[in-house]
Each structure stands twice: as structure tokens, then as C-alpha cells.
Amino acid sequence: MCESRLTLHTDKYQINMMYAHWKQGTQNQRAAFEAYFRKLPFGNGYAVFAGLERIVEYLRNLAFGEEEIAFLRTQEENYDEGFLAELEKFKFSGNLHAVREGTLVFPNEPLILVEARVFEAQLIETAMLNFMNYQTLIATKASRIKQVAPVERLLEFGTRRAQEADAAIWGARATYIAGFHSTSNLLAGMRFGLPTSGTHAHSWVQGHDSEEDAFRQYAEALPDHVTLLVDTYDTLKSGVPNAIRIAKELEKKGKRLKGIRLDSGDLAYLSKRARAMLDEAGLTDVKIVASNDLDENIIAELKAQGARIDVWGVGTQLITAFDQPSLGGVYKLVAREKNGDLEPVIKISGNPEKISNPGIKEAYRIVNKETGMAEADFICMRGEKFSREGEPIKLFDPLHPHRFKIVNEYEAIPLLQPVFINGVRVSELPGLDDIRSYHEIQLALFWPEHLRKLNPEMYRITFSRAMLDLKAELIDRHSH
């Protein structure tokens, strides 16, 4: 968790390239890189950008101390002492623009723009992608779950099955951005101010002579927060009746049973039966929590079956992004310093989708003033004049440039915000609750067709004519 130790959280090839730049005397040349992804995860219609807070912490603490330098000395005999001395002076002195956490983002649009000495811009690729790819993936998975359970409480239960501690903790934060209500991880609660929640485990019941005794002892210990796990022996014959008994005892003390938790079996059937039993006992306010390898598909299916579940506890499938364990975000050089100017560069590929978009760009969300809804994102060259307001904008379909739509009255909202300028923080990042509310406002900008979890309508990402022309020119220049 100590961010200052993350300087060497990078691939060795970055340090090798930094070294080679230092040898050829180009380490101070400026370079611009963009981070973006090419394909949406989970077949979703959007992704939820996350990871910026950690990126900012990482950049602020980026430094090579004695320990790092001593280690590098052991890793490569070619590293010259002069290079290591240069590293001792290292700090991030560049510019970073990024979209806000919680923003809905789409393939091939710049999410982070780094302009810095190539020495710096190169080093940070690995860690930035690591943070952005994981946290964006988990926020997106959480958002899919939120789409199918918009009003119920969503509890994040994943830590024990997460890919180690950082994934659990930063993953919990990402799920909160996308609308989860709490995490079971107390360190995430302490670190980020996330609400925490907890019921009890089967071991609590197994560790007593009877289920009833286990429930009673638990209720005595935590009378204000009693949610009882009712499936250790037999949910309907023993768990729910025992929970009802304890609820009645709590009532006598002026307390209420908060809930019961179902963690196995047919959750639709059991929840309906449990609801009827609770209601019959006058416990209509007692909530039913369900867990057991849930994901957005099972939750949707359970709801379609009429399950009476008020609270969903979701662990493994969410925190490991089980159905797609990685977001393939990349970090590509888009411009480099040549003869004092920043010159656009391209990466060619046999696969047209993998050809990079050259030059430093701006990204705008085009919101139709008549409907208040997002029509498309528009990517243009930095400083390019396009009619921001007042005049119609022509939004080309990138795959079929003969197809376009015209929006007459619109607002162009810039997506990339300055975070560091010349190494200095120029804006405070919003607090987590602001990010969460902003995410909700973002969702409201999009038609439901783009938000549905199965076969969504693709939101349009469009490029300016100038950017497409530059790309064509560079492809032409590099074709033989």
C-alpha cells in the first residue's frame, strides 16, 4: 500500500529504453502518449473509467531512492553510474490530462494523455496501465451488476477470492464508484472511507451446539446489526424458523432483526418461501440477503423468476472479473519531439483496428441540447477549430465514413481534464462520493440502448476529418 515503493513497479524494458535514451542524449526530448482500450469488456456497451486516484498518488511519489538505485545496479552491468545518478534526480515533471473517474468511456478514445520528457513518459506506462486496466474493468463489471439491480443494496464480498490484497482493496473502491453500497473489506473502508458491512459465516453456526443457540449469541453480541445466515443445516426447516424465533426475542428488547442471508440452494424458491414465512410472522421489514457465486446474469435470472431478494452479496465473479479477467488498455506514443516541435507518429498494423491514431488529440462528448442525451464522442486534433456551439456538427461513422449524422444544437463537453501541468497538480481530485454521483449523472446521458447488458447498441466514437486525413497521410508515408 505504500505508494512511494512503486517506482520499480514497471517492466524492465522501460528502464532499458530510458537508459538507451540517456546514452544517446535524447532523454529530455518531449513525447506524448495516450492510454486507451480497443474493445469493451464483457460485451458491454460502455466502460466505467477508474484508476486515476492511484495514478496520481503514484506519480506524486515517483522517485528513485537508494534502495531502488542499489537494486538496479545489480540488475544490469551495462547501466552506467551516470545514468543511475540521473535517476536519483528523477521526478515527474510532465503534463497529464485524464478523464474523470466514473466517466463512461469507449474504445479508441484517449483516456489519459501524458506529455513529458520521454525519460518520464516511458517509465510510467506499466504502472498506469496496470491501475487503469484493472480498476476500469472492475468498475465496469460492477456497473453491469448495478444495471440489473438498480434499487437493491449491493454488497461487495470479494476479498477472499480476489487476486491478492491490492486487487481486493482498489477493486472494492471501483465497485463503489459504479454504485455498490458497501464492501466487506475493512481496510478499503479505512483507506477510502467506503461504507462497510458484514453478516456472519457458517463457522459461527457450526461452532455452537445448535443453530438457535448460535443465532441467539450473535444477536446478543450485536443486537443492532443482526443478519443471520440461515442455510447451514436446512434453510426452511431450521434456519428461517430459528431466525424468526430470534427476531421475536429481539422485539421484546425493542430491537429488530435486520435480515437473513441465503447462501446456497435455489435462491428464487428459497427467497420466496422465506419471505412468506417472515411476512406471516409479522417480519415484513426483515431483508433477505442472497449470496453464492452471483453475477449480473444470475441476478437478472433470479429477478425474472420472481425471487424476493432485497440485498445482493457479490464476491468472486465481481472482484476477479471472472468472465473477462483483463481489459486490454494500451499506451501508445502519438507524438515525439523533432527539431523542437512535437511531430505526430503512428503505429501501423496488419489489423486496421490496431493502427494507432496519431497526434495529440482532444475528446468531447457531444450532448444534444434538444434531448439532453449524448450523441457521440468527437475526437479531434488539439487546437483544431470545430464549431463548438451554434453550428451543426457532422459526426462520421468511423467504420463507414460515408455515413454520418448531423447534430444541430449541442454542447461539446471536454473529456480530458488537466491533472498535472509541468509536474504540478493543477486540480484536486473529487472525493469518492462525488465520483459516484458523477457516475450516475453520466449514466443519465446515455440512451438505455447503449446501457443494456446484452447486445447493446454501440455508442458512436467519431474522429474529425483532420485527424482521419493525418492518419491516412502517415499510413501512406509508411507504406512501401
Ligand SMILES: Nc1ncnc2c1ncn2[C@@H]1O[C@H](COP(=O)(O)OP(=O)(O)OP(=O)(O)O)[C@@H](O)[C@H]1O
Ligand atoms: N433459481 C436459480 N436460478 C439460477 N441460478 C441459481 C438459482 N438459485 C441459485 N442459483 C445459482 O446457481 C449456482 C448454484 O451453485 P452450487 O450448485 O455450487 O450451489 P449450491 O447448490 O447452493 O451448493 P453449495 O452448498 O455448494 O453452495 C450459484 O451460482 C447460485 O447463485
Ligand SMILES: O=P(O)(O)OC[C@H]1O[C@H](OP(=O)(O)OP(=O)(O)O)[C@H](O)[C@@H]1O
Ligand atoms: O460466492 P461469492 O460471490 O464469492 O461471495 C462470497 C462468498 O464467500 C462466503 O463463502 P465461503 O464459503 O468462503 O465462507 P462461509 O463459510 O462463510 O460461507 C460467502 O458465504 C459467499 O458465499
Ligand SMILES: O=C(O)c1cccnc1
Ligand atoms: O458479510 C458477509 O456476509 C460476507 C463477507 C465476505 C464474504 N462472504 C460473506
